Amino acid sequence: MNTAPINLQEEYAKTEIAKILNLLDEELVGLAPVKSRIREISALLLIDKLRRNLGITSANPGLHMSFTGSPGTGKTTVGLKMADILYQLGYIKKGHLLTVTRDDLVGQYIGHTAPKTKEVLKKAMGGVLFIDEAYYLYKPDNERDYGAEAIEILLQVMENQRDELVVILAGYKEPMDKFYESNPGLSSRIANHIDFPDYSTEELLKIAKIMLDEQQYQLTPQAEVALAQYIDRRKEKPLFANARSVKNALDRARMRQANRIFDSRGQVLTKKELVNLEPEDILQSSVFN
Structure with missing residues (x-):
């Protein structure tokens, strides 16, 4: 030995x-x-x-x-x-x-x-x-x-x-x-x-920010509040899948942001407008209906 x-x-x-x-x-x-x-x-x-x-x-x-x-x-x-x-x-x-x-x-x-x-x-x-x-x-x-x-x-x-x-x-x-x-x-x-364990709302918000940062997006302070509200409501609904559900929500928010910018075409766009997600991009989700 x-x-x-x-x-x-x-x-x-x-x-x-x-x-x-x-x-x-x-x-x-x-x-x-x-x-x-x-x-x-x-x-x-x-x-x-x-x-x-x-x-x-x-x-x-x-x-x-x-x-x-x-x-x-x-x-x-x-x-x-x-x-x-x-x-x-x-x-x-x-x-x-x-x-x-x-x-x-x-x-x-x-x-x-x-x-x-x-x-x-x-x-x-x-x-x-x-x-x-x-x-x-x-x-x-x-x-x-x-x-x-x-x-x-x-x-x-x-x-x-x-x-x-x-x-x-x-x-x-x-x-x-x-x-x-x-x-x-x-x-x-x-x-x-x-x-x-399931993630808390605070943890899911942190995960959301990491996901957005990887794609060079960010939440305005008001949008962050709206996303926290979204997560709280979404957790109460069927088929909630933690980080996966948050990723899907962010994908839809980015689509709404793109539509919002497109609908206001004609104006000069700043980098900030292309990067920021606003509260309305979150609040238009069906979970708020």
């Missing part, structure tokens, strides 16, 4: 994990419990790697994960960062993330599901397979459904090829909880369950 001392800071620096975790902090607003959990997992994986380097035997850490939460809360972004971390630490060989849904895995007729699922798994090998809305794989009310076949193949690969593939199952929390209750074999293979 190797007994030479290890410089933890040197080992940490070698992996570039710090850079990835810092990017996670910079790129994602809020989500403190998620970031904390990713740091904990990263620490466990780094220490496990150092133990193995010293010849200390231990059970392999479970790498399969479950991400639960509403749409637009950063699950795919965190999945990408997790793939980077696993790659830097040598737990996966390629480090890519393949995002799929039920339609990519489940066939329409007998004999169709197995080759479809195996083809997806082949593409994902060496990286992370991210299955969005994973609960749709299981439809117990339909005896002619082939989702159970896809789950069975997944279970085999998650158990027997843990060194070659990491699976992240993602979706709304309540349906995912029921999905795991109905599929205890899946649940037992997932070591890390991470719940993604």
